[in-house]
Amino acid sequence: MIQFLQHNTLVVERDLDPTLTVLQYLRQHKRRTGTKEGCGSGDCGACTVALGREEQGRMCYETVNACLMPVSALHGKQLITVEDLRQEGALHPVQQAVVDLHASQCGFCTPGIVISLFVLQKESEGWDLQLTEQALAGNLCRCTGYRPIMAAARYLCEQPIEDSYTRDEILTATRLKALKEGAETLNEGARQYFIPDALEKLAAYYLRYPQARLLAGGTDLMLEMAQAGYGRPPLISLAQVATLRRWHMDDSYIHLGAGVTITQCEKLLHAQIPAFARALQRFASRQIRNRATLAGNIANASPIGDTPPMLLALDAELLLQRGSDQRTLPLRDFFLAYRQTALVESEFIREILIPRGELLDNFQAWKVSKRSDDDISIVFGAFSLQIQQGRVVNARVAFGGMDAIPRRAERCEQALLHQPWNRATVTAACQALEQDFTPLSDARASAEYRLQVARNLLLRYYYWLQGEEFEMETAHHVA
Numbered sequence: 446m447i448q449f450l451q452h453n454t455l456v457v458e459r460d461l462d463p464t465l466t467v468l469q470y471l472r473q474h475k476r477r478t479g480t481k482e483g484c485g486s487g488d489c490g491a492c493t494v495a496l497g498r499e500e501q502g503r504m505c506y507e508t509v510n511a512c513l514m515p516v517s518a519l520h521g522k523q524l525i526t527v528e529d530l531r532q533e534g535a536l537h538p539v540q541q542a543v544v545d546l547h548a549s550q551c552g553f554c555t556p557g558i559v560i561s562l563f564v565l566q567k568e569s570e571g572w573d574l575q576l577t578e579q580a581l582a583g584n585l586c587r588c589t590g591y592r593p594i595m596a597a598a599r600y601l602c603e604q605p606i607e608d609s610y611t612r613d614e615i616l617t618a619t620r621l622k623a624l625k626e627g628a629e630t631l632n633e634g635a636r637q638y639f640i641p642d643a644l645e646k647l648a649a650y651y652l653r654y655p656q657a658r659l660l661a662g663g664t665d666l667m668l669e670m671a672q673a674g675y676g677r678p679p680l681i682s683l684a685q686v687a688t689l690r691r692w693h694m695d696d697s698y699i700h701l702g703a704g705v706t707i708t709q710c711e712k713l714l715h716a717q718i719p720a721f722a723r724a725l726q727r728f729a730s731r732q733i734r735n736r737a738t739l740a741g742n743i744a745n746a747s748p749i750g751d752t753p754p755m756l757l758a759l760d761a762e763l764l765l766q767r768g769s770d771q772r773t774l775p776l777r778d779f780f781l782a783y784r785q786t787a788l789v790e791s792e793f794i795r796e797i798l799i800p801r802g803e804l805l806d807n808f809q810a811w812k813v814s815k816r817s818d819d820d821i822s823i824v825f826g827a828f829s830l831q832i833q834q835g836r837v838v839n840a841r842v843a844f845g846g847m848d849a850i851p852r853r854a855e856r857c858e859q860a861l862l863h864q865p866w867n868r869a870t871v872t873a874a875c876q877a878l879e880q881d882f883t884p885l886s887d888a889r890a891s892a893e894y895r896l897q898v899a900r901n902l903l904l905r906y907y908y909w910l911q912g913e914e915f916e917m918e919t920a921h922h923v924a
Contacts, residue, residue, distance in 0.1 A: 447520040447631050447640075448624045450497075451475075452529035453613065455620075461516055463631045463638030463680055464670055468492045468511035471526060479527040479556045480511055483585075486668055487513045487733055488819060490584035493557035495564050496735075497523030497610075499621040504614045506564045507708070507735040508583070513667045514736065515660065517638045518684060521625040523617060525610075527556035530563060538606045539563045542597040550588035558584045561731075562598055567610070572602040582818035583730025625685070637679040644688045644795070647681060648768050651791045654679045659793055661704055662736035664729070665745050683738075689795070698762075699799040703740035707752075710739050717805070721755055724810045728752070730819045740794040743776070746784045746850070749822045753780070753851035755810045756799065757843035758827035764796035771795065780850035804829040804841060809909055813898050815889065822846050823890045826902035830861065830910070837861045837870070844899055847882040854881040857903070871907040875900040 446459045461470070471477040471494075483491035492511040496519075497504050504523070530537035536544065539562045549555040558581070565580040577598045586594065610617070631638040639657075641647040651657060657679040658666055670677075683689050689704030692713055699717060701710065711725040711734070728734055728751045742752045743763070753776070761776045767789065779787050788794075810827040814820040824846040831839035840861040845851040860874040884895040 447517055449519040449521065450523040450617065450620065450624075452523075452525060453609075453617065458516070458631070461631060462636055463515060463517045464636065464667075464677060465516045466512055466667065466671070467494060467509075467514045467516050467519065467524070470516040471511065477526055477528055481553055481556055482512060483553070485512050485671065487664060487730070488583075488585070489554070490557040490561065490730065490732060491554050493560045493584060493732055495525040495560050497525060497617065497621070499618040499625075502615070502618050502622075504610070504618050504621075506567045506610075508561050508564050508580075508732045509736055510583075510664075510732045512671075513664050513733075515638075515663055515667060515680070517631045517640070517680075517682065518660070518663065520640060520684070521621060523621060525560070525563070527559055530559065532608055537563070537608060539566060539597075539601060542600050543594075546593045546597045546600065548590060548593040548597040550586070550590045554584060554586050554588075558586065558594060562594075562601060565598060566601045566606055569602045572599050577602065578818075579726060580731055583732045636677050638682065639679065640682045640685055642685040642687075644686055644766075645769075647683065647686050647689075647793075648766060648791075650681050651793060652768050654681070655791045657681050659683060659744075661738040661741045662706065662733075664733050664737045665741065694801065696801070698801060701739055701797040701799070703738065703794045703796060705739055707734040707737045707739060707742070717801075718759075718799070718808060720809045721759075724751065724755060724812060727812050727814075727818065739797055743779070743797070744786065744788070744794055746780055746786050748783065748849055748851060749825070749846045750851060751812060751822060751825055751845065754825045754827040754843040754845040755808075756797070757851060757853050758810070758829045758841040759799050759804050759808060760802075760841065761800070762798040763794055764798060765792050766795040767792035773798070777853060780852065783849040803831050804839070807831065807910060809906055811902055811905065813902070821889070824895050824898045824902065825851075826899060826906075828903065828906040830866075830906075832866050832910075835865055837864055837866055842874075842903065844882065847884045847895060847899060854878055854899075856880040866910075868907065871904060875903050878903070 448457050471480050481491040483489035487510040493508050494511045495506050496509055497506050543549055561580055561584050639650050660680045661683045683704045689702040691702045692705055693700050707728050711722050715722040742750050756776050763774050765772050808829040812822050813824045814822050827843045829841040830837055840858040842854040842857045856877040857874045860877040864870040878899050884892045886892045
């Protein structure tokens with residue numbers, strides 16, 4: 446059984462396919478067709494809905510892609526669709542702004558854009574162009590109506606708006622807090638979905654069902670199950686395991702639980718590792734980042750994942766658990782081959798540990814992709830060097846998109862170590878990259894292009910450390 450609020454109405458579901466997406470649930474079971482299906486893969490944003498959750502007695506709202514979220518993940522949340530925004534029979538101020546400023550053309554993308562604007566207005570503290578672009582990067586308008594959309598966003602962010610969600614915030618938060626307890630399973634026939642509320646229960650379920658798939662954000666798993674014809678294994682949700690959603694710092698490490706989302710990482714690491722946090726702003730879209738987790742991006746073992754190269758360059762470690770047994774593994778030993786990891790049966794990532802040492806001081810990372818936002822990496826480079834008295838005393842150079850696994854460029858690192866930090870050393874290290882990697886050619890880029898990009902990123906890092914980096918400029922929709 447799961448319980449959630451649809452707007453302000455309590456919904457209780459006992460017999461549902463746990464792999465049913467929120468989009469399918471809304472359109473097929475509830476006949477709420479305002480939420481649209483465009484791409485079905487979390488790229489276009491037409492299916493964007495808002496989730497409200499209780500945090501310390503207050504409500505927090507975030508956007509998610511309904512096409513990639515299982516309905517079972519709604520437990521303990523408030524679901525808001527475009528139909529729920531109307532206020533006493535009238536349009537919500539967000540909807541009215543879209544109408545008044547002509548921010549809708551064909552209208553297919555409009556429900557998702559309205560929801561993104563609704564959450565932006567709720568979470569914003571005034572007009573901010575960069576934050577607005579990030580909030581809307583996951584909503585594609587194929588009619589190219591971005592200027593009036595941005596005008597509507599600016600209008601909404603520049604004035605306070607009180608609606609039923611503001612007035613009922615405390616009541617809604619109290620109701621959601623009560624709903625968090627009690628859910629353990631959601632089954633339909635042989636399809637099983639477990640919702641453990643403690644780490645011990647999670648470990649026990651995984652030992653009992655080693656064929657199960659762990660579901661954190663599900664942004665990769667749900668796509669795999671929908672498009673690749675994957676079967677229907679038991680699913681074990683991490684959503685209610687509070688231990689996995691925690692983070693803390695001690696003298697040696699930054700500890701990030703396996704349930705910490707990319708959006709949360711972006712906020713948490715902003716002060717500690719600014720370059721890491723900035724790079725996360727180009728990780729998919731805001732809707733994806735609100736669900737995807739750092740541990741999921743690692744466990745997925747994609748050769749073009751954005752976070753593994755950065756974590757490799759920072760000498761990150763993983764705390765793994767199987768049953769009651771735990772072990773710590775350097776991330777460099779985690780990736781074995783294409784989509785293969787060092788995890789044994791029923792073992793899972795409990796925590797990511799980032800050392801708090803000198804590697805943080807000169808850390809930098811860049812992503813190269815065809816589009817600036819919401820795109821897959823062609824090459825992702827991450828770098829961290831320690832330089833003393835003009836010589837390199839420690840070097841970490843890591844890449845994604847250059848091999849079957851994300852990994853460090855060891856020959857390149859050796860070419861840098863104990864050498865004077867100058868252009869000649871960097872040129873030699875660039876040449877050594879040919880010994881580290883033999884990239885493949887595919888639809889996104891040729892092998893030659895990838896290798897040249899990797900060289901150029903290392904050279905860019907050299908200029909960045911020298912303080913000679915040129916600022917990148919982006920043309921904006923709104924002056």
